[in-house]
Amino acid sequence: MLRSTILKRTYANIPLTGAPKVTQVNNITVITKPSVSKVKDVSLVFGNAGSSHENYYNNGVSQVVAESFISNNAEKAFTNGFKVNSSVGKEFQTFTASGADVSKALSMLQESALTQETLLNNFKAIQDKVVSKTINYESSQYAKIVDEHLHATAFQNTPLSVPVSGTSETISSLVDTDVSEFINKSLTQNTLTIVQQGSELNHEKFVELVSKLQLNKVSNTSTPFVKSEFIGSEVRLRDDTLPKAWWSIAVEGESVTSPNYYVAKVAANVFGSFNLVEPFSRKQGSKLVNDVLEYEIIDSFNHFSKSYKNTGLWGFAAESTKIQQIDEFTHFALKQWNRLTVSVTDLEVARAKQALKLQIASEESIESLAGLIAGGAEVASLEQQFEAIDKITAADIKNWASEKVWDRDIAISGTGQIEDLFDYVRIRNDMSMMRW
Structure with missing residues (x-):
């Protein structure tokens, strides 16, 4: 079999991505990270959020906020050539708009993810949707449930023990004030990082666009960090x-x-x-x-x-x-x-x-x-x-x-x-x- 030298060089020349650039502007960290696998993703990353900043009574509120962002903006985003997503981790929550126009993406994120009134739209319908998803998760995703249980027993009664998915019981008992309090406490300006990933990035222009964001409705007071401790x-x-x-x-x-x-x-x-x-x-x-x-x-x-x-x-x-x-x-x-x-x-x-x-x-x-x-x-x-x-x-x-x-x-x-x-x-x- 003949070996293609063209194929060999294709694999040899896969580019690496270059160093990320980081700038502080208006108490916000701005990062541009080159990536060969992304097409102009713009993400808001809140580092004082996620399940570790919930408790056993409002567990799952992050999932309600994430679903609200996606459901209330999916149609509008599609019309404007974007795809929206929100993810919840143990110690963070992200809101992402994927599309070619960075300025429009930032504008949409400001209107939808940084405005509390927008995140509270259609609360009851979104709550029911999240409860349904969680019930299905609890009855089928056993590998993920075991992982949540592992964290719960390893970090008993500390922040990392709280499950990312929430529970159907706690989510169904939430009221809109729970969501409002969580947004004010966790989605705060002083823990916000705005990230752009993609190819052919212009860091200076992105920083300039971020500096024009109106964040007067975003809380600037966050809760103190509480350490998690491992126990056998x-x-x-x-x-x-x-x-x-x-x-x-x-x-x-x-x-x-x-x-x-x-x-x-x-x-x-x-x-x-x-x-x-x-x-x-x-x-x-x-x-x-x-x-x-x-x-x-x-x-x-x-x-x-x-x-x-x-x-x-x-x-x-x-x-x-x-x-x-x-x-x-x-x-x-x-x-x-x-x-x-x-x-x-x-x-x-x-x-x-x-x-x-x-x-x-x-x-x-x-x-x-x-x-x-x-x-x-x-x-x-x-x-x-x-x-x-x-x-x-x-x-x-x-x-x-x-x-x-x-x-x-x-x-x-x-x-x-x-x-x-x-x-x-x-x-x-x-x-x-x-x-x-």
């Missing part, structure tokens, strides 16, 4: 009527400003992810994947490193129809975690670094960027991120794992047919091993 614990909701088991185990991870932020992410990618129905998953080469394939003990797993303002979670989430082999996979996974401290190889780390680079380059979403902004981390270019990842060695992974993973307390969550998931003490004992 578990929550299990066994339900044998479900077709499989979902479970997750994690230790405390790194914050977004930690010097070991990328070390933790590389460590997670040493084990990566696996899906039984995806052919590519069988060819990753990790020892954990080889164990899974040899004994056919699981349907899928994914290792993660989630980072927030002052803490994080590092671990895995798994699901399986082979409910009598849950304990085997858990044992294999934790023994591989032990190996991070003593025998992870340079080859494994090199493969993990390349996998992480691909992941970062493929996920240039406003959500991932907003998490960094909300946590107070520097917004870096792809080149800067790749440079930081390239510096990580096997010794760095071993040192980090010895401090953060070896013999550390864990958080466990699970639902479905989880009878074979070992008790907490036995799993906790697997966090260490005889080294001699």
Whole structure:
């Protein structure tokens, strides 16, 4: 077969994106971030919002605000050549307008996302819509529910324990004053960052457009930050009527400003992810994947490193129809975690670094960027991120794992047919091993 040199050069010349530019104007942070995968996205990022700034009585109010922004503006945006979206995270909320005309996008965001009266339009209808979505979520998205339960038990009675999705009970009990109070408290000017992503950006012109925004109706007083604290614990909701088991185990991870932020992410990618129905998953080469394939003990797993303002979670989430082999996979996974401290190889780390680079380059979403902004981390270019990842060695992974993973307390969550998931003490004992 002939190899095309044109094809080779196409792959070799994929451009990186250049450095983001940051400016302060009128107490607002303005960022332009070049991206080859975006077409002039303009986003408002509020770093004092999200579920961690809700409570157990108004949980889900962010989702109502997000749905209000989308529902009340979708038709108008389409008419003007835009697409609107709003996303909610643990520590942020974003409002995005995607389209070619940046000036019109900013104008629309000012009218729709920065004006409380607009966000309160059609409150009852929007509330009913969000309740319906949440009920469907609670009865079908078990992997995401396990993740929310993991946060709830790991960060008990602290801000990160509050679920992003809200609950159907709390959302149905909201009144419009709850929304109004949340907007005044969380969608504030002093925590606002305005981001433009795309190609051929003009930072100075964008800053000039932002400086003309009328923000007199936006509150400038925000609530103080409350730290979340990790505690080793578990929550299990066994339900044998479900077709499989979902479970997750994690230790405390790194914050977004930690010097070991990328070390933790590389460590997670040493084990990566696996899906039984995806052919590519069988060819990753990790020892954990080889164990899974040899004994056919699981349907899928994914290792993660989630980072927030002052803490994080590092671990895995798994699901399986082979409910009598849950304990085997858990044992294999934790023994591989032990190996991070003593025998992870340079080859494994090199493969993990390349996998992480691909992941970062493929996920240039406003959500991932907003998490960094909300946590107070520097917004870096792809080149800067790749440079930081390239510096990580096997010794760095071993040192980090010895401090953060070896013999550390864990958080466990699970639902479905989880009878074979070992008790907490036995799993906790697997966090260490005889080294001699």
